Amino acid sequence: MKEFRFTLIIILAAIGLSLYLLYPTYKTYQNDKKINQEIDTRKTEIMQASPDISKEDLDKKLRYVEDSLKAADPTYTSTKQKSLKLGLDLQGGMRVVLEVNTGKLLEKLAKSPDDVFKQAIAQAEKEGATTDESVVDIFARILQQKGIRLSRYFGSIRDDDSKIISDLKTDADDAVSRAMEIIRNRVDQYGVSEPSIQRQGGRRVIVELPGVAREEEAKQLLQGTALLEFKLVKDRDLTISIMQKIDNVLAGKGPSGDTTSTSSTADTNKSADTTLASNDTTEKQLSKEEFAKQHPFFSIAMIDPNSKLADAYVNQDEKDKLKLMLARPDVQAVIPDNVEFDFGAKPVGYQNGKGIYKLYCVNKEPELTGGVITDAQANIDPNTSSAVVNMQMNSEGATEWARITGANIGHRIAIILDGAVYSAPNVINKIPGGNSQITGMANLEEAKLLEIVLKAGALPAPVKIIEERTVGPSLGQDSIYAGFKSTLIGYFLIAIFMILYYRRAGSIAAVSLIFTILFILGVLAGFNATLTLPGIAGIILTIGMAVDANVLIYERIREELATGKTIKASVDSGFAKANSAIVDSNITTFLTGIILYQFGSGPVQGFALTLMIGIGASLFSALVIAKVVFNIMVTKGMKISLG
């Protein structure tokens, strides 16, 4: 046995690792089952309580139940993240390829678009729909043919065509970044788990939203233009008193709190103090649990007691929980009508790898919307060498802006894109001419992001959907079921065949086939890869092809036995001689797998991936596992039957 110890350890490690990697998948399956059961019981409860509830209301309530169940258990999301991912075709969801509509963009950029211009744009768009040439180039060519210089519509009169073309191309490029940021922001707000937003080529964005059941809504999110608003941030005292009321309501004390805990600012500060400095040995020491019970809001939305600002800090895991809290009708009742809470778009920092988000309390009515912005640029200020963003407004906006800034010196104005706060700069003085400078960014990258956001208000990035694939959850469920059933049936048929044909050797092959499947799934889970329906087909196909290596080896051993060699010699030379055939034939299949992966998209890539992993796994099973089993049997003098 000693000589096999090393191999056995490797095999056991591989099996153990695969099981370990697949455990979260099992756990998530159990969690989902539990949640679905809970939802079902709630559903019957609601139906009994109010039999003629409308379908929409019911869905809304159940969605709330689902969200709160998921938010209640923080391990739910982390387990799910580690589990085997299902492709859009299995769990349902949508995949959308968006392309920036260059024609529309040019129209927006042009100084005075006339009929000639519109005709040229229409023609360029038509041609661009079927060729790879950029619409800007086609458009420039059409105008050149008509003898019109581009400077008639773009740039200044002295610019020559080539400069304008390159500028326009930069603009088109920027539009893609803008579209991506807008989409990312909205998808984040929408709360889609594990969205994927990728840029493809020059002007395309691929968005994958798994498990989105409300496709229409999602489509709407992707296509509508972005809304940029400037809203006044509420003062510390007001914000804290609103938060205090919310906290009281959530703790079940009623909006003004009970007699022992008055809603005075002093008390609020105290509780806020305890929030952050819970190690502080002042006054009554509340344990974490006690504090969370008494102050459900402040235990999640933490306030810096030393800051002049009342921005609360919220851990990314608890964002959803807080949103649910704020959405409760009794909480809504204590929030003034003209005020709302908005989260920051990006985390301000990290704690244990989790993002910390700011929560702002702002005026509901915007002071100004982004339509008035004409341009924005991120720069490095040469004097202070810090990152700044310069923003220009049109005359209409500038007048308003002067009034707003003049009236709110010392206050903050939040820059909000589609409901997410990107920045909340302090107004230092009245800005009369419409040219503002925003400072305080940590680096140029942050400034660039703000530039993109500001421009999103000024210059929408018109996008159109050029490819869209939606799979409903029920079809996905059917596919999973069909795939699972096929895998089982396929496995049993082949296992039975192998056992009948090769007897004991065949059962070794049948068992190692189970390990092959286990390894494939383990590797998929470990590499965070996605299992698609064609991927399952790949597994089934692998089951059929995986026994090839066993068959090659067994046939060789039979041949060797036929020449009169001993069992040990036959097994040794059987494995050795089958090697080159196995390796060569599998490498060619692997090569096509690589090409398939390069060529394919989504589901097809999933197939290529399982095919390639399957080849690796089946080789391991046949050349390592089966071999060691044979060798052990030979050394132990056990009978090896090959049928």
Place this chain on the structure above:
Amino acid sequence: MQLFENIHIDWLKRRKIFYAVSTALFLIGVFNVAFRGFQFGIDFKGGSEIVLQFDKAVDISKVRNYVENIGLGNIEIKTFGGETGAMVRTELQEIPANIYPRVVSNIDSTIHSFYPGLPLNKVDSTSNSITYEFSNPDTTTALATKLFTAGYQAGKVSEEPDNRRMIVNVGIADWVKENLKQRMPDNPFKVIKEDHVGPKVGKELKQDAVVAVIFSLLAILIYLAFRFKFIFALGAVLALFHDVLITLGLYAALYGVIPGLNLEIDLTVVAAFLTLVGYSVNDTVIVFDRVRENLKIHKTMPLMELINASVNRTMSRTILTGGTTLIATLVLLIFGGEVLRAFAFTLFFGIIIGTYSSIFVASALVLEYANRSKKKVQF
């Protein structure tokens, strides 16, 4: 159990028969491709496809009736899965200009069903969206929500500061759904799958597919040329061409012949063809590996005899692996569901032809070449 034990059949003597069989299959294929052509799915053609799942069993011919006269021209309707499923497909990218007014008036009347007599000011109208402007921003907000719940893709135009504009997107799929909802109020449906592929994307995918198949053949040619002699690589790749072309021919021949089997060329079918390439070369390599081994052992044996012996020796393995893989694809064909059917079908027949060609075509081609060049094949 042991099949094909110690068989001694002179396959190569009979190679003329195999040439005839292959040529016949090939010609049938070419004939069908030329006269019947391929049916491409929307992946390659572009267009829109929606799959609907009705609550009750649905009569496809009725659905066809309802959808045929909504002005979308040639529209294709099929059952999908069981009898409650229907697939509607059209190659159109956007609603044709002549029926556009009908679509718009449909939206207008829906708006008026919520707000009778509301003045409809259309500020912009493109081929797939209409923008309305109302005098009161609250009306706009309320209306957008109402239209949206009614199934329209309506939303506010947020780029203008007054919030008075509403945009309604209308695509082919929306128009079909809207009509079916109105005509079949007693049998509601869910959309379980919706695909839309633009014309450019379809064209690109087609190019990619062709490039992928050529690249995989090239990659195999290079790898085998490196591992074996070039002539073996060439024989293997020619056999692959043979497999792919005959299976393609079968595709053209059987399209629409077998009920319930939708033989359209889409992305997964291309994946199946590439897998077929990978699998079939696998078989060929096994035979060649034996030839290579035997060439080293029996230096004086005539090539024909040597190849025959190699084919006979590997026959058992070839049939067995072909058999298990066939079982797997057959299971997939029967139980894998609607989405994978064409994929499984391609592999099923491809594997039969691939196995045949690895045994009879690839080695015959090598022999043919060796006979002509009078050179001795060696390693």
